[in-house]
Amino acid sequence: MSELDPEPSIDPSTPRRVRAFAGTTVFMPCIVNNLGQRSVSWVRHHDIHVLTVGRFTFTSDGRFEAHHDDGSNEWLLRLRSPAISDSGIYECQINTKPTITHLTTLHVLEPHAVVTAGRELFLDTGSTLRLTCRVRDAPAPAEHLLWYHEKKETRKGTEEVEVSVWEEKHSTISSLTLRDAQVHDSGLYTCSPSNAKPASIMVHVLSGEQSAAMQTSAASRCVLCRASRTPTHVYPTPLPCLLLLLASFLLGGRLPMFVLFLLPVVTLGVFMQLAS
Numbered sequence: 001m002s003e004l005d006p007e008p009s010i011d012p013s014t015p016r017r018v019r020a021f022a023g024t025t026v027f028m029p030c031i032v033n034n035l036g037q038r039s040v041s042w043v044r045h046h047d048i049h050v051l052t053v054g055r056f057t058f059t060s061d062g063r064f065e066a067h068h069d070d071g072s073n074e075w076l077l078r079l080r081s082p083a084i085s086d087s088g089i090y091e092c093q094i095n096t097k098p099t100i101t102h103l104t105t106l107h108v109l110e111p112h113a114v115v116t117a118g119r120e121l122f123l124d125t126g127s128t129l130r131l132t133c134r135v136r137d138a139p140a141p142a143e144h145l146l147w148y149h150e151k152k153e154t155r156k157g158t159e160e161v162e163v164s165v166w167e168e169k170h171s172t173i174s175s176l177t178l179r180d181a182q183v184h185d186s187g188l189y190t191c192s193p194s195n196a197k198p199a200s201i202m203v204h205v206l207s208g209e210q211s212a213a214m215q216t217s218a219a220s221r222c223v224l225c226r227a228s229r230t231p232t233h234v235y236p237t238p239l240p241c242l243l244l245l246l247a248s249f250l251l252g253g254r255l256p257m258f259v260l261f262l263l264p265v266v267t268l269g270v271f272m273q274l275a276s
Contacts, residue, residue, distance in 0.1 A: 030092035045089035111138035111196035129178040133191030
């Protein structure tokens, strides 16, 4: 290259971020000006693996391929069927001294469903069960979205069950409504879109006795919170709370002797009351 020849450069319009959907084909461009006799390479950054040099591909992973059209200043790295694990930094290099480089971050999105209520839901017998499912990171709306209860399709149109599907901001949303839920309606509910990974939630429909037992269990905890940013400590009642009270009095030297004799009796009485 003579002194009059312009130096190669990577055009500022070359993107620094590329987004792709899993299972599609993605092109990462490197736009080079005044390449001359130099060559362009693509390197995967996390393992410094040379993927392509010029038009040649140097990897056993057949999903990667160099692509360049005659007369074009674009040197493309093509990746078929990208996965989330392919996300990361890819480096375009021109073999000058020093090497001219450009970093492109690839972000691979995998379409997936999300049940907004979380992974587990508790409700009382006779309540109305409402579940909402949203499809995220999908290139197009789902053609259909089905609900399953314990692997059996939940069909809409009955008196108790309603299923609605609509689109919102290029996302598919579905709701399942089950009126007068009973114990036999408990189980695993799955939202299964046609174009995304499914999502599931475990639903527990509690009878009156089960609901009362859960409330009693929650109420029978002794919660000691300090007025600071330290974590909250939870101790089951009654014995740990009484022992903690005993220790605090012993350390302060203010515990009357008769309390030492009454404390085991009180503790035993509380346990017998809870067991009854």
